[in-house]
Amino acid sequence: MNGIEDARWTEPLDAVLRDWARTAAARDKAGGTAFHERRLLRESGLLRLSIPPEYGGDGADWSTTLDIVRRMAQVDSSLAHLFAFHHLQLATIRLFGRDAQIRRWLAETVAQGWFWGNALNPLDKSTRALPDADNGYLFDGRKSFCSGARDSDQLLASAFDDDGRLLIAVTPTNRAGISVLDDWDNMGQRQTDSGTVVFERVHVAADELLIDPGPLSSPFACLRPLLAQAILSHIYLGIGEGALQVAREATLAQARPWIASDAARPSEDPYVLAHFGDFFVALEGARLLAERAMQAFDRAWQRGLALSEAERGEVAVAVAASKVAAARAGLDVAHRMFEVTGARSTTAALRLDRFWRNVRVHTLHDPIDYKVRELGDWALNGRMPEPSFYS
Known part of the structure; x- marks a missing residue:
């Protein structure tokens, strides 16, 4: 694979993100269905990204697909969610369905430009x-x-x-x-x-009906919930990165430091720098864990039905660690960004609180406490997470 730098998807992705960014705050206020933005995704060709070439798709690996989800979430995590879940449905067919079903629905998705819900x-x-x-x-x-x-x-x-x-x-x-x-x-x-x-x-x-081989019927089929969890990690990480970028732009635009500061400008204030250092460490750690988890996931995906329970378990541990780190980092940065951007950044029209609201809602998908417990059981007792629709 050529990764995320492949022009087949980077050029349409950049165009989509530029359009989304112009209206992100207004659409957050309005809610409802983003018909125009969904149409842009249809027209971009990105809906066929993870579909194998033999069915007419681009054949991107999951590391690339979820890295694009992360980039989308930096701008608009709702639409990143929809895009990611479209590909999750397609993966579910590949994991749970027969060859004829996979061939039929994936080829039709490309031919008809289907968006899956x-x-x-x-x-x-x-x-x-x-x-x-x-x-x-x-x-x-x-x-x-x-x-x-x-x-x-x-x-x-x-x-x-x-x-x-x-x-x-x-x-x-x-x-x-x-x-x-x-x-x-x-x-x-x-x-x-x-x-x-x-x-x-x-x-x-x-x-x-996807009953042959069906849900969670093999270690390979049990990759479905791990892909879903990895998607969440990349959305949380993208939200945190988006919040950091907004905080950076707002801080650099400020001319006057706090009255008690000895710094010439806010960007030189030691407390501001300490916050940004914390943000960087948290997000960089989460990003590297996500990268490692996806490398393991892609290797497992290539194994297919030869994947063992132990191999699946190793991926589950890596994905769980990534999710916990991304959730904590995303929540922390989206919350603490206001400590560096100041009172003016709370202007309602900016809707910068959307980063925190988005990551707070999404991190309640399934309790992080239970992911930490699973990781503790692995670290202490050597027990891998049991396959379920959430692990």
Whole structure:
């Protein structure tokens, strides 16, 4: 791979980010669906980034794909989230589906320019899978936290059958019986459309179910939750880096230091420099851990079905460490940036608090305390994290 410097994606990425940056604060205030910005992603070709060349994609490795997620999150973490989850759905098909399903849906994604949304929330068991004709099912119920479902073309949806078995299906978003509600109004990640999808006896055919090999069916299939966790790490890291860049620009633009300071300008104040030193160390450490975790992840992905449980476990430890570091660094920088930017930076129109609000909302996806406990169990007892949809 040529990495993130490949012009096939760096040029369209730069164009997209320039457009997003102009309206990031206003769109944070407005919330709702970023139709224009999603259209730019469709037109950029970046939605085919992680798809293998044999299906018409660019074949970027996961290190490259998530580094682009990180760069997006520096500018707009909501849209980085949507972009990342699009590729997570495609990875899920590759990990859980048959060869014919993979070939069909990945090739169609490239040909049709599909944007994938998420209605796969394994903690939400309110959607039932009722037996239907031809070995299919009727999905019926409500699904919460469905990031990117609005304005999507295809959904990955989950439901539980009468035996409590988790079923994951692919379905067009506009299929009869599916209603995507515009009910996401949180304090952060305001344009992820992470609201509710309602399924009213939605028919799912047998060949639309990802049951062969199916969810978490092998150490290789268990890479899916690790990719999801790595995505979160890169979003947290990107938010922290974006906050640092804004803080740097604001500090350098200031002409007068604090009245008690002996420095000629704020950028020479020893306390300001100490804050920036802390920010750099925290983010640099998180970045290097993320880089190491993705190198391990890419090696594991290349192993395919030959991947062992021990090898998967090593990736799980690396990803967990990366996530904890990124969450702590992102929260700290997004919070403490105001100690160097000063009172004027709290002007409502700037909406610089969006960095903290975004990382605070997103880091509640699953409790960091439990990631730390897993890492403690590994460090003390040598026990690797058990595979689940969150580890």
